[in-house]
Amino acid sequence: MRKYILLAVILFIGIAFFFFYGNTNNNEYKVFKNAMMPTPVQIAGFALGDDVPFLAVNLIKFKEKAEYADGRETTLTGEQAYAIYADEVQGHLAKVGAEPILGGGVNRLILGEVEELWDVVAVVRYPSRKAMFEMATSDEYKESETHRVAGLAGQLNIEVNEDEFNFE
């Protein structure tokens, strides 16, 4: 038993050395900004590029309390208002052939530093930029989006071209 404890201690010291002293990173602080709506350049991007499937990686930060643009009274938290949107958007996604892949609540950052950590990660696969644009500009979507805007403080949405890689 003592042998194993000793082994564990030696291992831990080795790891600690590896992580704390092996740290040669020379990264600097960079600025980022979450947003609610795309810029004109980002909107124009939907008309460019190939008509191929992509992943949308959403890093989401909620408001503490929901605030509706029409000024209606609400006792919902930001997260609760966003959850209404998240529920309704399933149907909108399906209509344009998109599907939610995975997502969930953020626990912590294992590497790096972020001034204000996001609350939720959500990954969606769209068949094309055109499909996403079609969804985002439909009237039904815009109705659901009132809950998104009410609950969301801001987000990053990263477009990713998925590697054709077999992980099995």
Added chain:
Amino acid sequence: MEVKNHLRPNKTQMEGFFEGDTETEITMLNLLKFKENAEYEDGRETDLTGREAYSIYGGEVVEHLKKVGGKSVMAGEVSRLMLGEVEDLWDSIAIARYPSRKAMLEMMMNSDYQESEKHRSAGLEGQLNIEFNEGAL
């Protein structure tokens, strides 16, 4: 807001592996920024780009993940930002699932993993690694 990519976890982040729920499945979103040219810590000569060195690690880590019951879920190249602004946009993303924090730590402590990790640190300028619990979407 400010963001900073790192190559290694800090002390608090390392301690986090022993805290809270260390037995439940976790998912990791890696946001990766590569060096232009690979630089190995042992100083060896190389013509590899940062991306190429990292992809050696990426290929090998699949096996290391498997050994502790983890799995690469998806990976890809960042093409653009559809919402928000980032001063220095990441190059790639990778998502991996681990059965627990304990399993991830076990992988990182393995000497075979540390051999593969040399290619990671040669190619990677820095990254964010976000731990989350998958839920119903």
